[in-house]
Amino acid sequence: MEILENIPLAQYTSIRIGGPARFFCIAKSEQDLSEALEFACEKNLSVFMLGGGCNSLFPDKGIDGLVIKMQNTEFKKEDDGKFMVGAGVGLGYLAQESAKAGYSGAEWCAAVPGTVGGAIYGNAGAFGGEMKDIVEEVEYINAKLKTPAYAKASAGKQNSKLKVNECEFGYRESIFKKHPDWIIWRTKIRLKKGDAAQGQERIKQYLSKKRSTQDLISKTAGCTFKNFKLPVDLKFLEHLRKKLEMEENDFKVIIKNGYISAGFLIDRLGLKGKKIGGIQISEIHANFLINTGSATAEDVVIMMSLIKEKIRNHFDIQLQEEIQTIGF
Numbered sequence: 492m493e494i495l496e497n498i499p500l501a502q503y504t505s506i507r508i509g510g511p512a513r514f515f516c517i518a519k520s521e522q523d524l525s526e527a528l529e530f531a532c533e534k535n536l537s538v539f540m541l542g543g544g545c546n547s548l549f550p551d552k553g554i555d556g557l558v559i560k561m562q563n564t565e566f567k568k569e570d571d572g573k574f575m576v577g578a579g580v581g582l583g584y585l586a587q588e589s590a591k592a593g594y595s596g597a598e599w600c601a602a603v604p605g606t607v608g609g610a611i612y613g614n615a616g617a618f619g620g621e622m623k624d625i626v627e628e629v630e631y632i633n634a635k636l637k638t639p640a641y642a643k644a645s646a647g648k649q650n651s652k653l654k655v656n657e658c659e660f661g662y663r664e665s666i667f668k669k670h671p672d673w674i675i676w677r678t679k680i681r682l683k684k685g686d687a688a689q690g691q692e693r694i695k696q697y698l699s700k701k702r703s704t705q706d707l708i709s710k711t712a713g714c715t716f717k718n719f720k721l722p723v724d725l726k727f728l729e730h731l732r733k734k735l736e737m738e739e740n741d742f743k744v745i746i747k748n749g750y751i752s753a754g755f756l757i758d759r760l761g762l763k764g765k766k767i768g769g770i771q772i773s774e775i776h777a778n779f780l781i782n783t784g785s786a787t788a789e790d791v792v793i794m795m796s797l798i799k800e801k802i803r804n805h806f807d808i809q810l811q812e813e814i815q816t817i818g819f
């Protein structure tokens with residue numbers, strides 16, 4: 492496996508922003524990953540993981556460390572609707588292949604760009620499905636322990652595994668966000684027996700719905716902010732309803748499972764289309780930031796703080812980033 496130097500990261504992200512990685516490699520096998528981690532250890536480098544780059548923002552100055560692009564693309568059907576899936580497998584591939592094989596539950600993955608590893612990291616979801624619903628077990632490697640001495644001592648031993656209930660999955664959350672040294676290597680997915688034709692049809696519908704509501708062809712990292720979990724506080728809810736200038740019934744309709752959409756709030760402030768430098772709030776989906784061609788990470792950071800400030804001042808709501816800012 493080759494370790495490259497000064498590789499521009501913009502090309503590996505969907506928003507096409509980011510300076511060079513001092514070191515960069517692609518890990519296709521456990522051997523590749525071990526070599527990469529040993530290299531990082533010898534040179535005392537920080538390690539940063541990258542999947543499809545569809546939810547990541549790297550700084551303009553780049554990354555002073557080793558960026559490992561995960562490309563474990565193993566995909567094996569086991570018994571009873573179980574699939575062993577590498578962290579580098581595309582979500583679209585998982586959706587298509589499992590549906591074709593007559594299994595149901597992963598169709599929504601077709602509508603989410605990126606890899607299985609990135610999706611586990613952030614418990615990605617769409618159309619009512621989330622990774623937590625289809626993951627049975629996650630196999631990971633603790634990069635911190637992967638020193639040459641450890642590698643020798645642990646040769647032949649199995650990687651660490653977490654059962655789904657140990658992954659601390661929540662709305663766009665997982666235990667992996669708390670442990671930046673844990674590298675997701677592969678996962679066991681559990682699906683239900685279904686009908687192949689119906690599965691394909693569902694995928695088509697999800698993709699068509701997604702295309703009509705989101706800016707999928709632009710350079711973007713998807714939703715910038717998480718939807719906001721509303722407190723169980725009638726006074727606050729009434730205050731928010733008034734701020735939104737909505738009737739009670741209309742207000743109830745926009746609250747989904749106790750959350751209010753960040754995009755909806757941004758839209759209500761009339762921010763769609765707002766531009767700072769090369770970054771623009773999408774005209775189609777207010778929670779998407781679009782790189783119009785020359786955007787920098789700095790533009791994105793300034794835009795994010797402007798949105799947060801406006802939402803805080805107007806609605807008393809503190810938005811949290813869904814985008815992963817890496818190495819800032």
Ligand SMILES: Cc1cc2nc3c(=O)[nH]c(=O)nc-3n(C[C@H](O)[C@H](O)[C@H](O)COP(=O)(O)OP(=O)(O)OC[C@H]3O[C@@H](n4cnc5c(N)ncnc54)[C@H](O)[C@@H]3O)c2cc1C
Nearest residue numbers: 542543544545546547605606608609610612615616675713
């Ligand atoms: C047009 C568009 C639409 C989108 N729609 C949705 C949607 O409907 N629902 C949704 O949930 N998301 C959506 N997203 C966001 C994105 O698709 C998901 O967050 C996806 O899971 C990111 O996967 P990735 O492989 O690209 O992750 P990356 O961006 O590569 O990485 C994301 C984070 O995961 C970490 N990571 C990646 N791989 C590993 C690994 N193997 N081990 C440890 N850490 C790792 C990275 O370090 C980073 O912190 C959308 C994005 C775009 C561009």
